[in-house]
Each structure stands twice: as structure tokens, then as C-alpha cells.
Amino acid sequence: MTANPYPRALYTVEQVRALDHRAIDTLGIGGFTLMQRAAAAAFASLRRHWPQARRVLVCCGPGNNGGDGYLIAAQARATGFAVEVIELAAEARGDAARAREACLVAGVAPCPWREGAALPAADVLVDALYGTGLSRPPQPAVAALIERINASGLPVLAVDVPSGIDADTGRRPGVAVQADITTSFIAAKRGLYTGHAPSHTGVVELDELDLPEALWREQPVDAHLLAPATLPPRARDAHKGDNGHVLAVGGDHGTAGAIRLCGEAALRAGAGLVSVATRPEQLVALNSARPELMAHAVNGPQALEPLLGRASVLAVGPGLGQGAWGHALWLTALDSGKPLVLDADGLNLLAREPRRFEQPAVLTPHPGEAARLLGGSVTEVQADRFAAARALAARYGAVVVLKGAGSLIADPDGRLDVCPWGNPGMAAGGMGDLLTGIVAALLGQGCTPWEAACLGVGLHARAGDAAAREGERGLMPSDLLAPLRRLLNGLPT
Template identity: 75%
Template sequence: MNAPHCHALYSVAQVRAMDRRAIEELGIPGYELMRRAAAAAFASLRRHWPQVQRIAVYCGPGNNGGDGYLLALLAHEAGLAVEAHALAEPTGKGDAASARAACERAGVPVHRWEETSSLPEADVHVDALYGTGLDRPPQPVAAALIERLNRSGKPTLALDVPSGLNADTGHCPGVAIRASLTVSFIASKRGLHTGQANAHTGRIELATLGLPESVWQEAPDARLLEAATLPPRPRDAHKGRNGHVLAVGGDHGTAGAIRLCGEAALRGGAGLVSVATRAEHLFALNAARPELMAHEVGGPQALAPLLERATVLAVGPGLGQGAWGHALWLTALDSPLPLVLDADGLNLLAAEPRRFDRARQVVLTPHPGEAARLLGCAVADIERDRFAAARSLARRFDAVAVLKGAGSLIADPHGRLDVCPWGNPGMASGGMGDLLTGVIAALLAQGCSARDAACLGVGLHARAGDHAARKGERGLIASDLLSPLRRLLNGLDA
């Protein structure tokens, strides 16, 4: 998305208010907005599929359907073979009805879509069924059409929102269009960028419809992260200025988790990284990564002197929930040091909840299962509204919360929320969370606030995953991210 406001994300209610403002305060007729939306979407269609000759447009009864009728009209005027299919008649005598009438007057065939109808031959299908107006599963006839479009093997252009996708939350309560391209109108809807949305939107483009800046009066509900890194180090830098991360974890059989965390902290720029772990892991850690200062820690007394030398804690990878892990967890949480809490560190927090001192820099990094345990609900509740879940986590624990997954969310206790636009399915493999914990801890150690460390760390981690996936997503492993992570942190890759 290269349009103004493309990093600002809004709720559906906010976008509807913008639409009303344009009509009522700026005097732009609703039909004119519909015409501009159709023109923008048709321009995108021609740009992405310049050889297209035949299109089919599927129109619902509301204004999204009106956008579709006017796009069909433009395609007809451009000499393309086009037909429209109406899921239902436009409601009332409003703009959508006017758009359909204009379409028919121009000679575009409009057919009533029935459950027994056959998909027409088309190079591109255009979804104009529901737009932002759906927060329930599609009706059976629409659901059957959506499933057939998804199986057609032909590209689909979604107008504003892929039908069936909740534009506020990114949740699909039923079947939803799997678009190749989504052209979103006026402002970016927050739900297009997280959770299930990532499997349905395809490429996203924003068309602001030539509206003046006065339309965007409200602060956005959330923002997309932008690519960023740390400034160059001063020429007289030394390791003491870049912090000392203490990674705590690695119970019996889980040396890999704490090693990944520690190595990510090193690659993330921490000046020193110590590892507090089981004695059985020391030889392997020293042999594989001698830059990590590995220490045998049998309990809280052995951890105390390491805490005195550390500036940041990373707690949880491979920690376990037994007596050993629990004792170290309690000791770490009682420390005033900045803290990143992950994995079993979060599961222990769910069992023994506590609010953190807001002055302490704390970052929690749960995946949806851990988030559900922390909030005392089902995973389905988390995924139904990831925005609400992330904000609830941040408020409940007075900490910055990173809700991981497709379109990771970063929320702080004040309600500010950022969305990560990078990452790929290859990153759904073991060890990725351990890596993220180490990266965020390293950024805290170098002086970032909890929110800045979380935003920058999530972004760097996801972008490194995308670089690593250039060799293929399947088979991607966590340690593949370490090399591109270092390059990105130093501004050597875009």
C-alpha cells in the first residue's frame, strides 16, 4: 500500500463515520463516492491483470454491490466482456439501486444468482457481495457462491473487504472469499491485517477516493509497523554500553530453546548474554556458542548473583513448570529488572497472576493458546477478536503484550496498538518464539522502552523470516533467521 494514511488502521465504525463526514459535511454525494470506488478498483484490476478480457461481478444488495455494478459498467465501457450477478435486489431506492439501473441501461447483463447457477467463464471474478457489512456467517446461497469462487482457480478481486471476513477483527465466522487482490476504500480496515484475514485478502491496496485531509479527523485505532532499525553505534562503543541479557530456562531436555533465545539476544546486539540453565546443558552450549556465558543454576540462590550483573531478563524458553522452573520464575519476577516473559514463564503467570509495576519495562509474548490461559478463556475467543485480546492482556498485567500469530499485535497498557505486516507460514515452526524473546530482550538491553523493543523486535523477527523464506517456506527453521536478522538490524537489507 503506497497511498497516504496506508499505515493507519481504523475500525469499521470509524470508517463509516468518515464516509458520513464526506457526504454530510463535505457535500460529496454517496453515488459519487461509489463511482470513485468503482473507478479505483477497476484501475487496479487493469493494472494487475492487463490481459483480462472477461470479468464476472457478484453484487450484494448493499452499497458494496453498488460499487460492483459501477465497476461492471466501467468494464463494459472499456470494451470488456462483462456480466453481473445479483445475490439479491438492491435495498430501497438508494445509491446501490441507482448503480444497478445505470449498469442495466448501458447494456450490461444482470442475472439473479441462484444456488443452482453456474459460474460464468471469466478471467477475473469480482467480489462485491458484502463489504464491511457482515459480522455473521454468509447466508447459504452466498456461502455456496463463495465456495465455488474459491475453487474456481481464477483470480478474485475483492471490493473493500473479502466477503465473509469481519473487517473489524480479521475473523471469519463462516466461509469467506480468498481474494487475490483487495482494494480497500477510504481507509484501511484494521481487520484486514491480522488472524484469518491473511489467508483471504491477497495483496491489499488502499484507495482514498481523492478525499481531503479533513476526513481523517480521528486518531487511528491501530497502526501498521514500518520497517525500522537502531541507529549506528558510536565509534567508541563498548560491550558494557549495550546491556547484559540474562536468559533463564532450559529445563531437562530443552537446551535448544534457551540456546536459541540467548543466541538471538547476541545477534540482536546485546553486549553480553548469560544463560541460567541446568548443568547438563553447559557443555553443549559452550561448544556450540562459546559467546554465551552459560551457568549452572540449581535454584534461586545460584540465580541471585547472576541477577546482580544483568540489566535485562528473558525468562521462559524451556523453563518448564516444575519446582525448578517455578522457583527461578518467582525470583526473576521479584527482580526490578526489565523483563521479557515467554512460554512457560507465561503459563506460570496464568496459574499465579500478578500485575507488574508499570514503571518496570515488561513485555509478554504469548501465542493464542498462552493468551487464552492468561485471560481465562478459549483460544477461539482470542482469535474471534485479536485486537480486544491484545489490549486486555496489556491492561490486565500492566505490561506490553505481543499477541503472536499471523499479523502479530503489540499492545501497551494505554491502549496503543501496532500490527505487524510481515511474516510467513514457514515461521510456524518450533523455536521461533524463543528467538523473538531473545531479540526483544536485546533491544531492551540497548535502551529501548518496552513498547519500542516489542515493536522493533517483532518487525525485525518477521522481516528476517521473510528474507529466510526466499529459499522456501517449508523447512524454514528458527536459526535460519539469525543471519538476516543481523543484516536487517544493521540496515543492510531493505
Template identity: 70%
Template sequence: MTSHAHRHELYTVEQVRALDRRAIDELGIPGFELMQRAAAAALVCLRQHWPQARRIAVYCGPGNNGGDGFLLAALAREAGLHVEVFVLGESRGDDAGRARHEFEHGGGTVHAWNDAVELPAVDVHVDALYGTGLQRALAPEAAALVQHIKATGAPVLALDVPSGVNADTGDVPSEAVQASVTVTFIAPKRGLYTGLAPGYVGTVQWESLGLPETLWQDAQADAELMQPWTLPPRPRQAHKGSNGHVLAIGGDHGTAGAIRLCAEAALRGGAGLVSVATRGEHLIALNSARPELMAHDVNGPQALEALLPRASVLAVGPGLGQGAWGHALWLTALDADLPLVLDADGLNLLALEPREFSRPVVMTPHPGEAARLLGCDTQAIAADRFAAVRELATRYRVVAVLKGAGSLVADPKGDVAVCPWGNPGMASGGMGDLLTGIVAALLAQGCDAWHAATLGVALHARAGDVAARHGGERGLIATDLLEPLRRLLNGIDR
């Protein structure tokens, strides 16, 4: 096993600091050597992504991240690039001070930056202002510099983390560097993959700095990055009863579309049978648009109870509403001893009437629903998505999906998986209804709650990416994902 085996492990900032200390104290690698390795890896990354670059500007902060920048600047000068270095404050710490001395001793010039300084025209900017240690908003001077860098329109290489992005949580409290590429060192930081961070990090490239496998021995990662996988081929003797029966519950007056999207996604997700419990006014539309769905007029709990013995999984919430009809069906579904996927008003009702679950349950809230479930505001969710999704899982005893850029999945044990796929085009109506149906279909086919949630989130996001590749992100609608979903589930697309 090599360090590349850890590429999909995600670490907190404190865990990465512990690995850094271990490399120094136990493996005997001096901190300055680690800085040199980081600078060399960053220069290689820069040349890989911008092979024609001849002029670069490097912006160095006072700490070790700035030290990485000084050493990168020195290596770039030696390689024949024209380099200009700008600093914010004096270097602090022996290694950072030594890095600045080496750059200046080699003939480099350092410019102190202020708002009156005009930035040079360069091919690439290098952000070495602040690393993982900064977990607050940028100071006004740094924020002004970041705005000037953005205004140039030139691409940015960020060292370890774009300055202003919280590498632990993915939050961006104010101004932040908009990187084209982020080269991150020693271990992947969990915050780079979720929340607001995906809008700032660009392409993330991890560099292990040639550290030996022993560094990771007994080091427990905080989370994992999802991998592309799918279900094994079905046996030839399989029949529709082998693949489960999803009962989708919802679609109050005027919301037939939500429950149809959920139910159709369950079909495309591989469920053998899919029934719909909905308002009678929707039956003609559902039967004509998708005759494979078994749509039922359910006017109350008694009618729903008649359908439950044939179901193996319930999908509750899309278009359900919070009125008397929806509430009655919600109570009936929650009292049934069946695996369950909860979304939309199924979650809003749960926030009003909390309960713990003792059977397989997956909930799929967006940040607003998560805030209601946890009794806080959406800012608190955004400030630490990892803490929020873990709290959802433990409080309700479920597998929780916290949707958004870099969707998170957590179980009650505290395990967390992060989705690296998806795109802004998926921010449109009906996408969450699809996810509910996909997860329900995977539960129906025998996945446990964790695997149904992680595979469902992955397939949903990857299908969105495939659909966007064929027609672009803007204008992407939920039904565009159904055919790519089917192909991905069968291992045809990648």
C-alpha cells in the same frame, strides 16, 4: 500532508463509517459519487494486476458493496471488457439501486444466482457481495456461491473486504472469498491485517478516492501498521558494556535448544553480553555450540540470585517448565527489579499466579497462552485479537505481543501496532524463543518496552521473510533467521 500520510493508520469499521459520513455531510460529496470513485479505482486496480484480462464476472450483493460492483461492471463494459453480473437478492438503498439501474440502462444483463447456475469461464472474478457491514457467517446461499468461485481457480478481486472476512477483527467465522487482491476504500481497515484475514485478503491495496486531507483532521486511528526501521549506528567508542547484558533463564531437562535459541537471538539482536541460567547438563552443549554465551549451572534461586547483579534485562520462559525448578527461578526473576521479557512457561506460570508489573515488561504469548492469561478459550482470542491484546496489556500492566499472522503489540494506554510481515514457514518450533531473545536484546540496548516489542516483532518477521525468499517457506527453521536478523538490524537488507 496528503491522504497518503494515512496509509499506515488502521481504522475500525465504525471509524470508517464515520469518515464516510463526514465526507458526505461535511465535505458535501454525495454517497453515489463516492461509489463512482470506488468503482473507478477498482477498475484501475483490476487493470494494474491483470492487464491481459478480457472477461470478468462480478458478483453483487444487496448493499452498497454490490453498488460498487454494478458501477465497476458498467465501467468495464465501456472499456471493452466482456462482463457478466450475478446477484444475490434485490438491491437495497437508493445508491445501490441507482447503481444497478445504471448498469442495466447501459445494456448490461443481470443474472440471479442459484446453486444450479454454472459460473462462466473468466479471467478475473470480482467479489462485491458484502462489505464491512457483514460481521457474521455468510448465509448458506452466499457460502455456496463462494465455494463455486473458488472451484473455478480464477483470481479474485475483492472490493473493500473479501466477503465473509470480518473487517473489524480479522476473524473468518465460516466460508469466505479467497481474494488475490483486495482494494479497500477511504481508509485501511484493521481486520484485514491480522488473524485469519491475511489468508484471504491477498495483496491489500488502499484507495483514498481522492478525498481531501481535511477528512482525516481530528480522526483518531485505532491502530497503526508497523514500518521498517532499525536502531541508529553505534558510536565508535561503544564497548560491550554499553549494549546491555541479557540473562536468559530456562532450559529444564531436555529443553536446552529453547534457551539456546533465545540466548543466541539476543546476541544477534545486538546485546553486548548474554548469560544463560540453565541446568548443568546443558553447559557442554551450549559452550561448544556457541562459546560467546556465558552458560551457568543454576540449580535453584540462590544460584540465580548471584547472577542478577550483572544483568540488565531478563528473558524468562523458553524451556523453563512448570516444575519446582522452573517455578522457583520464575519467582526469583519476577521479584528482581529488572526489565523483563516473558514467554512460554513464564507466561503459563503467570496465568496460574497473576500479578501486575510496575517495571518495563514485555510478554509474547501465542493465542493459547493468551487464552490462559485471560481465562478464556482460543476462539474468544481469535474472535477479537485487538480486544484480547489490549486486555493483556491493561490487566498485567505490560507491553503485550499477541503472536500469529499479523502479530499485534499493545501497551497499557491502548495503543496497538500491527505487523504486516511474516510467512507460514515461520510456523515451526523455536520461532517464539528467537523473538524473546530479540526483544530482550533491544531492551538491553536502551529501547523502552514499546519500541523493543514493535521493533523486535518487525525484525523477527522480516528476517523470516528474507530467509523464505532465499530457500522457500516449507522447511524454514528458527536458526535460518539469525543471519537475516543481523543484516536487517544493521540496515543491510530491506
């Protein structure tokens, strides 16, 4: 594969098409030449990942993605592989028709897909059914083929995009191929890194098809993948006052665990001081479990005011509740003008009483909370997570972390980053409380809201991946605290 000149850049489907057209129209590189390069890159990936394979089954659609598949089949046959091709239709046009003819010349006769038919025996299956243009559910006959592919037990290489995935949004409008490797071309499609897509792409590889760097220079970038990062070492004469005082507000009846996780994460993320404003009955448990947290009994706004005066950053929402106690503390905290991170019931209260933030603020909703904040549905949020995250940031004047597979970080100015780490084991109660404390601690150590959100999301997800080495099921939020500390200090995990 060629060296990626913009390794973190993510593009919309429309932007990738513009790059493709520029290569053809401006640089004079023919469409069929690009198709040949794509096929060569995909076949090289197949041989690299499955070096023992000798039988290849290629499933081709009628468009250019199918054209890539026909050429992969031709290359495989020329290399001595046993090759079978299943095609949706023999109606390929343009470069795809030329690729189909090359497949025939190589001695591989495509067979039409018959619903209900068995798949030929193979060592590896190549998915070249649909490319970036699909944004609707596959037709029933194609859906049946995709289901047969997924049930085959064969390793799958997806060409450019797993068929059935919307490459622009990560949405899965119907059934979709579950690939082990996705070899994508020219530029990284943003939808492959969020939503349903990570469950279908497997490992995503990118090949720029030997195109010159000049091709990308004038093309705007829609988003970026987060890069691993941490904070610089502390000065040798640092003291606790240099590293922020986080006040975590929450822990209504029965939810002491939420506010403890938030506070402990803030400590592990480097906050100099962490106070907790909570119900009186939570004090014994908090002081016994984590004496480093300065827990205070707070019955209402008057008791909260002096704590707000000493804090530099607020973490509001974990276990807060939406009753009178939680609402009063929420309102007092927001009116203080202090920089803050808002999560959980802090967001649910914001949905009931919207405001645009003047102070530095980070909101960390999951899709359900995002839907309430936007006045829509979870389905609408997940249909275009990029649009939802940007709409939230613009509406509330805050940096927004839209959590989920491929968490998104959006700034009111339109910037957006995508987190490439994290795992299903992190789908457990309390993970969001950790993130709230981490981001608040980073704010307290001098990060801007954008920096704190990006760094915090990355550290949180990478710590989750480190903890999941012992298995994803059974992963607890507190398991992230040890690797979090190591990552924040630039140590191996």
C-alpha cells in the same frame, strides 16, 4: 490511487463509517459519487494487475458493496470488456439501486445466483458480495457461491473486503472469499491485517477516493501498521557494557535448544553480553554450539541470584518448564525487579500466579497462552485479537505481543500496532524463543518496552520473510539469524 495522508493508520469499521458520513454530510460529496470513485479505483486495480484480461465476472450483493460491483461492471462494459454479473438479489436500495440501473443501461443484465449453477467463463472475478458490515457467517446460498468462487481457479479482486471476513477483527465466522488483490477505500480497516484475514486478502491496496486530507484530521486512529525500522549506528567508542547484559533463564530437561535459540538471538540482535541460567546437563551442548553464550549451571534460586545481579535485562521462559525448578527460577527472576521479557512457560506460570508488573516488561503470548492469561478460550481471543491484546496489557501492566498472523503489540495506555510482515513458514517451534531474545536484546540497548516490542516484532517478521525466499516449508528458526543481523544494521537482505 491518491497519496495516503496517514499511510500507517488503521481504523475500526465504526470509524470508517464516520469518515464516510463526514464526507457526505460535511464535505457535501454524494454517496453515489463516492461509489463511482470506488468502482473506478477497483477497476483501475483490475486492469493494472491483469492487463491481459478481457472477460470479467462480477458477483454483487444487495448493499453498497454490490453497488460498487454494478458500477465496475458498467465501466468494464464501456471499456470493451465482456462482462457477466451474478447478483444475490435484485432488491438493491438507494445508491446501490442507482448503480444497478447504471449497469443495466450499460448493457449488462445481472443474473440471479442459483445454488449449484456453474460460474460463467471469465479471466478475472470481482467479489462485491459483502462489505464491512458482515460479522456473521454468510447465508447457505451465499456460502455456496463463495465456495464456488474459491474453487474456480480464477484470479479474484475483492472490493473493499473479501466477502466473509469481519473487517473489524479479522475473524472469519464462516466461509470467506480468497482474493488475490483487495482494493479498500477511504481508510485502512484494521481487521484486514490480522487473524484469518491475511489468508484471504492477498495484496491490500488502499484508495482514499480523492477525499481531502482534512477529512482525517479529527478522526481518532485505532491502531497503526508497523513501519520498517532499525537502530542507529553505534558510537565508534562503544564497548560491550553499553549494549546490555541479557540473562536468559530456561532450558529444563530436554529443552536446551529453546534457551540456546533465545540466547543466540539476543547476541544477533546486538546484546553486549548474554548469559544463560540453565540445567547443569545443558552446559556442554551450549558451550560447544555457541561459546559466546556464558552458560551457567543453576539448580535453584541461590545460584540464580548472583547472575541476576549482573544482568540488565531478563529473558524468562524458553524451555523453563512448570515444575519446581522452573517455578522457583521464575519467581526469583520476577521478584528481582529487573526489566524482562516473558514467554512460553514464563507466561503459563503467570497465568497460574497473576501479578501486575511494576518493572518494564514485555509479554509475548500466542493465542493459547493469551487465553490462559485472560481466563478464557482461544476462540474468544481470536474473535477479537485487538480487544484481547489490550486487555492483557491493561491487566498485567506490560507491553503485550499477541503473536500470530498479523501480530499485535499493545501498550497499557491503549496504543496498538499491527505487524504487516511474516509468513506461514514461521509457524514452527522455536520462533517464539528467537523473538524473546531479540526483544530482550533491544531492551538492553536502551529501547523502552514499547520500542523494543515494536522493533523486535518487525525485525523478527522481516527476517522470516527474507529467509522464506528459499521456500516457506522447512523454514527453521535459526534461518532467521543471518537476515536479522543484516536488517538490524540497515543492510539489504
